Every structure is written in structure tokens, then in C-alpha cells.
Amino acid sequence: MAKAKLLWVLICVCWFWGAHADEAPLKAVQLADRVWFVQGQAALGSVANRNFISNAGFVVTDDGVVVVDALGSPALAKELLAEIRRITPQPVRYVIATHYHADHIYGLQAFKDAGATVLAHTEAREYLNSDTAQKRLEASRVELFPWIDDKTRLVPADRWLEEKETRLRVGSFDFVIGHVGPAHTVEDVVVYVPQLGVLFSGDLFFRGRIPYVGQADSRLWIASLNRMMQYQPKLVIPGHGPSSSEPMADMTMTRDYLLYLRKTMGEAARNLEPFEDAYARADWSAFEKMPLFRVANHMNAYNTYLLMEQQTEP
Known part of the structure; x- marks a missing residue:
């Protein structure tokens, strides 16, 4: 009986270790004066990585902390709050959601419960109130349990921004919140802090990995990247991947990838070439070594092919 019980304990320990083997520690890294961020894994969300696949950043002012994006689960957001408290006694005043994708917003409730706006x-709001958002949450409660469970809820903004550009003053810093969508999503915003030269780009800029295009209109996305470049930031914190101290070159890479998708898939669509033939013929060598290429590129190309069937200009 004792041996059987010991065996069962060992099995449970091995299962737990295996199930959580991919967990990445959530550790805030300082990038510049007052500026910190945590970096998620370059992977799809899973139980093993706790849906820690996106970035979040924050700026510590003399009148509170401003956080950009809230990570992919309440547990992760609580860890981020603990990191912030380790760094500063200042309260979190605001959390700015760059867009309402699950890996960026499921942590909002932890910040809301902590008193942040x-x-x-x-x-x-259209997505937040849609069946799609609710069904995604229900699926996540199964696929990402226990990190996403019945207590996880969709959190609306306390303040919905309607202007093309909103300026938020906290302490001695300005936070310029620019609406650059529709691009990756219709609600995309970027956050620029001119006194620090730092730009939080959300998912408009994926450094060091293939972006997820989804149903986005890549022509509008490219236009949004061009607008982001006008800020001429010294530092960019993207929605995924490492931060960039050479943001103009890195943003150009994302733009060039989208342009290449439009060029190759646009030619195929205009020539009525079957998608799979066009995909096999395209030269992906400039991008194929980047993380998530095999996961995302085929889908990105197919969605671009469908889009280009509807658009006459590349």
C-alpha cells in the first residue's frame, strides 16, 4: 500500500513538472530610465506556458505607474503587479490596452481589482460584446485551464478613447495614445512617451518573429507602420518579441514582410493562380528562419491571397 501511494505521488510530481516545464519566469527588465517590460515566449498559448506569449511594459512616474497591456491570464497579471511593487511603491494608475486580443487582455481583471483605470x-467594444469574444473565452477556459477558468472575465475599458490622438499626463510624462487602426485590429493604439523616446507598439510590430496577420488588411497595417515611424522613437517595446533599440530597421522588417506577402499573393490572385501553387513557388528564404514561420506564414499568406482577390492594387 505504501509503495503504491509513493508511486502515485511520483507520477503526480512528474506530471506537474512536465505540464509546467515550459513556464517562463516573469521578470521585469529595465530598458531605460523609468521604463520596464516583461517578455513573453515566441510560441502559441498553452497550459505549459500559462499563455505567457505576449509582452507588457510600464513606466514609473512620480505620480503612479502606467502599464501597457495586461498579459494573457489573471495569474500572469498578478505576477506583473508583484514585480511592479518590487520596483516601486507607486500605485498603478492606468492600464492601456493596445487591442483586445486574448493574450493581451485576460489579465485586465487583476489590474482592475487593484484599482487601475x-x-x-x-x-x-464591438469585439468585446460579440459572440466571438465570448466563445474564445469559453474555449480558453478549456484549453488553458487552470490559468483561464470560470472566474476569468472580459473587462471593458473604464474610458473608451474616441479621438485619433489622446494625451494623458501622469507625473511629468506625457503618454500620447495614437489610434493607428484598423490594422492588426480595428482598435489598434500605440503609446508614445516623448520625454523618454519610447514607443509601445502593440501587435503592429513583431520584432524577431513572424507576425500574425489574421484577417487584418495588410495595406492599412503598412500605412500604420509608416505613421509609427513618424514618431522616430529611440526604443520600441513590441507586443511580442524583444525590445528594439534600432526601431526604424526593425519596423521596416515587419513592413517588408507584409509588402512581400502582398506582392507574391497579389500576383497570384490577379493571375488566377491556385494558392498552393503560388505558395510553393514563392521564395520565403528571407523569413523562413524566424520564429513561428512554420506556424503562421502559410495562414498569413492564405489570408493575404483572399484579401488580394478583393483588392486591385498591391
Whole structure:
């Protein structure tokens, strides 16, 4: 009986270790004066990585902390709050959601419970109130349990932004919240802090990995990247991947990838070439070594092919 019980304990320990083997520690890294961020894994969300696949950043002012994006689960957001408290006694005043994708917003409730004010663009309300958002949450409660469970809820903004540009003053810093969507999503915003030269780009800029295009209109996305470049930031914190101290070159890479998708898939669509033939013929060598290429590129190309069937200009 004792041996059987010991065996069962060993099995449970091995299962737990295996199930959580991919967990990445959530550790805030200082990038510049007052500026910190945590970096998620370059992977799809899973139980093993706790849906820690996106980034979040924050700025410590003399009148509180401003956080950009809230991570992919309440547990992760609580860890981020603990990191912030380790760094500063200042309270979190605001959380700005760059867009309402699950890996960026499931942590909002932890910040809301801690007294923060949530800001997001008003275009996100359509998705937030849709069956799609609810069904995604229900699926996540199964696929990402226990990190996403019945207590996880969708959190609306306390302040819905409607202007093309909103300026938020906290302490001695300005936070310029620019609506640059529709691009990756219709509600995309970026956050620029001119006194620090730092730009939080959300998912408009994926450094060091293939972006997820989804149903986005890549022509509008490219236009949004061009607008982001006008800020001429010294440092960019993207929605995924490492931060960039050479943001103009890195943003150009994302733009070039989208342009290449439009060029190759646009030619195929205009010539009525079957998608799979066009995909096999395309030269992906400039991008194929990047993380998530095999996971995302085929889908990105197919969605671009469908889009280009509807658009006459590349």
C-alpha cells in the first residue's frame, strides 16, 4: 500500500513538472530610465506556458505607474503587479490596452481589482460584446485551464478613447495614445512617451518573429507602420518579441514582410493562380528562419491571397 501511494505521488510530481516545464519566469527588465517590460515566449498559448506569449511594459512616474497591456491570464497579471511593487511603491494608475486580443487582455481583471483605470479605443467594444469574444473565452477556459477558468472575465475599458490622438499626463510624462487602426485590429493604439523616446507598439510590430496577420488588411497595417515611424522613437517595446533599440530597421522588417506577402499573393490572385501553387513557388528564404514561420506564414499568406482577390492594387 505504501509503495503504491509513493508511486502515485511520483507520477503526480512528474506530471506537474512536465505540464509546467515550459513556464517562463516573469521578470521585469529595465530598458531605460523609468521604463520596464516583461517578455513573453515566441510560441502559441498553452497550459505549459500559462499563455505567457505576449509582452507588457510600464513606466514609473512620480505620480503612479502606467502599464501597457495586461498579459494573457489573471495569474500572469498578478505576477506583473508583484514585480511592479518590487520596483516601486507607486500605485498603478492606468492600464492601456493596445487591442483586445486574448493574450493581451485576460489579465485586465487583476489590474482592475487593484484599482487601475483601464483605457482602450472605442472600436474594441464591438469585439468585446460579440459572440466571438465570448466563445474564445469559453474555449480558453478549456484549453488553458487552470490559468483561464470560470472566474476569468472580459473587462471593458473604464474610458473608451474616441479621438485619433489622446494625451494623458501622469507625473511629468506625457503618454500620447495614437489610434493607428484598423490594422492588426480595428482598435489598434500605440503609446508614445516623448520625454523618454519610447514607443509601445502593440501587435503592429513583431520584432524577431513572424507576425500574425489574421484577417487584418495588410495595406492599412503598412500605412500604420509608416505613421509609427513618424514618431522616430529611440526604443520600441513590441507586443511580442524583444525590445528594439534600432526601431526604424526593425519596423521596416515587419513592413517588408507584409509588402512581400502582398506582392507574391497579389500576383497570384490577379493571375488566377491556385494558392498552393503560388505558395510553393514563392521564395520565403528571407523569413523562413524566424520564429513561428512554420506556424503562421502559410495562414498569413492564405489570408493575404483572399484579401488580394478583393483588392486591385498591391
